[in-house]
């Protein structure tokens with residue numbers, strides 16, 4: 001029951017201190033994000049990567065600070081429930097004109113769950129749903145940046161408008177040739193506007209802050225004409241001489257999904273009203289869940305909160321059962337899913353058969369490494385949860401047995417919340433996007449090829465599917481290598497295929513930095529006995545890797561082998577890996593293109609000239 005009267009003077013002070021804690025958090029988060037512009041202008045790529053990594057830690061640090069302050073100044077943990085309920089009411093009052101109310105509510109939840117024992121309070125106490133709306137929030141202060149700007153070009157003034165869009169960002173570094181690049185953009189846009197009547201509302205809307213990540217800055221907006229809206233993004237990069245160029249013009253939902261993919265690092269964006277950014281981005285990608293957009297903007301805790309709300313909502317509106325995930329079972333991870341829900345749940349097992357030689361802490365360390373590293377579109381992001389409760393009757397018995405057998409320390413079955421229903425409580429798990437495991441994907445193509453031999457079109461399709469997947473697989477490994485990641489275990493089953501046919505890695509327990517590995521050739525056999533021996537007869541150090549030995553594990557199938565050797569034979573040579581290692585050690589920061597290379601203006605122009 002909520003209090004009728006606000007009669008505790010302490011309650012307001014606690015609410016205010018909590019809000020101060022959040023405001024400090026968002027101020028620091030925003031300042032760090034805003035600094036990305038300067039780092040981009042000065043080509044401080046190492047600084048950009050470091051900031052991207054360090055910003056992830058900000059939230060937990062601020063929650064810790066706020067918790068300590070509330071304990072110290074107000075003995076918050078000892079206050080009775082009616083005081084805490086008043087705290088919440090005051091807090092809601094403070095949220096009314098706030099510009100990040102949804103984030104501040106999540107911060108309230110994080111701090112209170114730390115201070116009060118999780119079982120101490122019920123759901124009516126924390127913010128299970130948003131209490132304050134995020135619709136139509138505006139910053140009315142004079143000089144405040146609007147969330148987006150609108151431009152009203154005609155066909156004739158499109159070029160000037162594109163230039164104005166760019167110059168409005170006031171980048172403090174010269175463009176190589178802005179009118180030329182604006183011309184490319186106009187060409188690309190015009191191709192979409194041929195034979196289209198421009199309506200009264202024809203306009204271009206552009207988010208007011210640039211999106212920074214790695215070596216790129218992205219303009220994000222949409223073209224509106226009549227009832228049509230076309231999302232677009234303009235990547236701005238440094239050319240070899242260090243001048244700025246617009247590298248491409250990305251259009252449509254698929255290109256935007258690629259840019260904002262869950263397999264990429266988070267953007268740095270200077271935002272006063274993040275919910276307004278999310279709303280705008282959602283209009284560009286209506287099928288992307290809001291939680292993934294918050295994640296992409298670096299607001300991971302909000303992403304996690306929203307994901308969990310979506311998940312609870314989904315379980316209430318479905319009746320299927322959690323099951324062991326299809327595919328080859330993991331040796332260190334126990335993976336399950338709910339068929340109707342596009343994510344998988346991963347639990348670290350209690351023990352691992354040889355040759356796995358690792359620990360729970362080491363595995364967590366590897367997952368953390370991936371979270372903090374640039375995922376270059378090739379490693380799935382994970383959400384980490386503890387003490388997750390599921391309804392027991394939604395679990396297949398076989399899955400319960402599997403968890404009991406391999407991860408008993410992670411399993412509790414009880415009626416913890418006392419509602420008369422048994423729950424399965426998993427102590428710690430990771431959640432990530434479900435993909436089609438690459439081994440299953442290839443197998444489906446092999447099967448289709450076999451059964452359709454008489455039908456040459458279908459057989460051709462199956463061949464194309466194998467070829468595309470194998471090429472993508474090699475590209476995925478090469479992107480990881482450029483980003484200083486050695487995947488460790490490169491078997492097909494450790495990669496998944498996304499909705500757009502991208503191949504993404506998801507098995508992190510054997511990941512190493514390329515710069516920590518020692519890539520070697522297998523030494524020449526000393527004698528016949530060595531040669532005939534099935535055993536490894538030479539000395540192998542703990543970080544030694546022998547790329548030429550990958551072949552037998554990967555290339556058993558002839559169709560796969562042919563494609564692999566045509567496109568990626570270099571992956572089987574120690575020199576390929578070693579060269580990349582040396583480049584990274586020399587301080588080179590690779591370019592990551594979250595779009596296909598053939599979309600780059602430089603390529604297009606070169607092709608046109610040729």
Ligand SMILES: Nc1ncnc2c1ncn2[C@@H]1O[C@H](COP(=O)(O)OP(=O)(O)OP(=O)(O)O)[C@@H](O)[C@H]1O
Nearest residue numbers: 326327328330331332333335433434435437493507
């Ligand atoms: N994101 C995902 N989408 C779909 N299936 C997945 C996903 N992640 C894992 N799986 C399935 O679960 C299996 C085990 O997952 P994972 O490779 O992460 O476990 P592991 O124990 O680290 O594996 P290994 O024994 O190779 O070390 C995979 O082979 C795959 O079939």
